[in-house]
Amino acid sequence: MNNSTPIALEAWDPLSSDSDPGILVAAQRREIRNILKSYTGYYDLFSELIQNALDAVERRLGENDQDYEPAIWIRIDIPQSEVAVTDNGCGMSESEFKQFLRPNFSFKQSNISRGSKGVGATYLAYGFNHLGVATRVDSKTLSGVILRGREWVEDRTDSVSRPKVEKSDLLHGAFDSVDRGSSMLVKLTGTSIRPRDLSWVGADTADQWLAVLRVTTPLGGVQQRSFLYVLNQLLSKMLSLYSTRCFHLDWCAEFSLFPAPNTNNMMVFIESRWSNRSKDLLSQTKIH
Numbered sequence: 001m002n003n004s005t006p007i008a009l010e011a012w013d014p015l016s017s018d019s020d021p022g023i024l025v026a027a028q029r030r031e032i033r034n035i036l037k038s039y040t041g042y043y044d045l046f047s048e049l050i051q052n053a054l055d056a057v058e059r060r061l062g063e064n065d066q067d068y069e070p071a072i073w074i075r076i077d078i079p080q081s082e083v084a085v086t087d088n089g090c091g092m093s094e095s096e097f098k099q100f101l102r103p104n105f106s107f108k109q110s111n112i113s114r115g116s117k118g119v120g121a122t123y124l125a126y127g128f129n130h131l132g133v134a135t136r137v138d139s140k141t142l143s144g145v146i147l148r149g150r151e152w153v154e155d156r157t158d159s160v161s162r163p164k165v166e167k168s169d170l171l172h173g174a175f176d177s178v179d180r181g182s183s184m185l186v187k188l189t190g191t192s193i194r195p196r197d198l199s200w201v202g203a204d205t206a207d208q209w210l211a212v213l214r215v216t217t218p219l220g221g222v223q224q225r226s227f228l229y230v231l232n233q234l235l236s237k238m239l240s241l242y243s244t245r246c247f248h249l250d251w252c253a254e255f256s257l258f259p260a261p262n263t264n265n266m267m268v269f270i271e272s273r274w275s276n277r278s279k280d281l282l283s284q285t286k287i288h
């Protein structure tokens with residue numbers, strides 16, 4: 001017979017984080033390890049960077065600023081083993097910037113955005129050993145770099161300390177010209193990463209990279225700007241100028257022959273460098 005009397009416990013929240021800090025860190029590392037296990041493809045790196053950039057410009061498009069021209073810039077540097085993606089999208093607030101690398105943190109509200117799980121940026125920070133990040137909103141630029149993320153995740157002997165986002169400038173030139181937006185740069189360095197370099201794709205020129213990225217990432221969904229879209233933009237601008245100067249007809253500013261711009265009408269610039277030997281071996285292409 002079991003005669004132990006049940007102890008009446010106070011109600012408690014099993015998700016509150018007042019556990020032993022060591023156990024918490026171990027749990028976070030396990031959580032990140034599990035996230036990394038779900039990334040098995042060689043093109044996940046490109047997909048996650050491009051997906052976030054497309055979602056960011058789409059979010060800014062939602063603000064309906066008639067003068068906004070959505071654009072993303074992709075730089076593939078094979079000798080330096082670097083992939084950089086910059087967008088002129090919504091950018092991040094300081095509090096978003098400080099939290100977006102955490103597992104399962106997502107700030108996307110739209111149910112039509114590509115990402116929503118909040119794990120893509122975690123994969124970029126902890127699936128690799130070098131992620132440079134920068135964002136700009138209201139002329140305020142924040143930037144940093146997180147190093148040895150993957151090595152920390154894989155470390156079973158506690159010899160790698162938990163990485164911090166350290167102060168650093170971002171080295172993707174396209175970000176300099178952006179009034180608002182974000183930029184991410186992954187350098188393929190250190191151990192346990194996949195892919196280990198960029199030459200395995202077998203693409204060198206920007207045109208070849210565009211073809212590869214169109215097939216393997218959400219870039220495939222971005223279409224060339226159609227003639228009708230360009231015409232529509234031109235007519236809208238002319239009419240709004242006409243209405244403000246001559247008649248003050250407010251409806252003219254709203255004039256649109258075709259649906260509001262979306263990412264099909266954005267500009268995508270791709271730059272590829274495949275040899276250190278000559279600067280001629282740098283090529284550029286764009287979807288416009």
Ligand SMILES: Nc1ncnc2c1ncn2[C@@H]1O[C@H](COP(=O)(O)OP(=O)(O)OP(=O)(O)O)[C@@H](O)[C@H]1O
Nearest residue numbers: 052056100106107108115116117118119120121182
């Ligand atoms: N280029 C960017 N511009 C603005 N915000 C960004 C950018 N990249 C990431 N973020 C912010 O960081 C958050 C976390 O990014 P992350 O990729 O981890 O998640 P997600 O895109 O929401 O979902 P998923 O895991 O499906 O990719 C995003 O929800 C977004 O708010």
Ligand SMILES: [Mg+2]
Nearest residue numbers: 052115120121
């Ligand atoms: Mg994402």
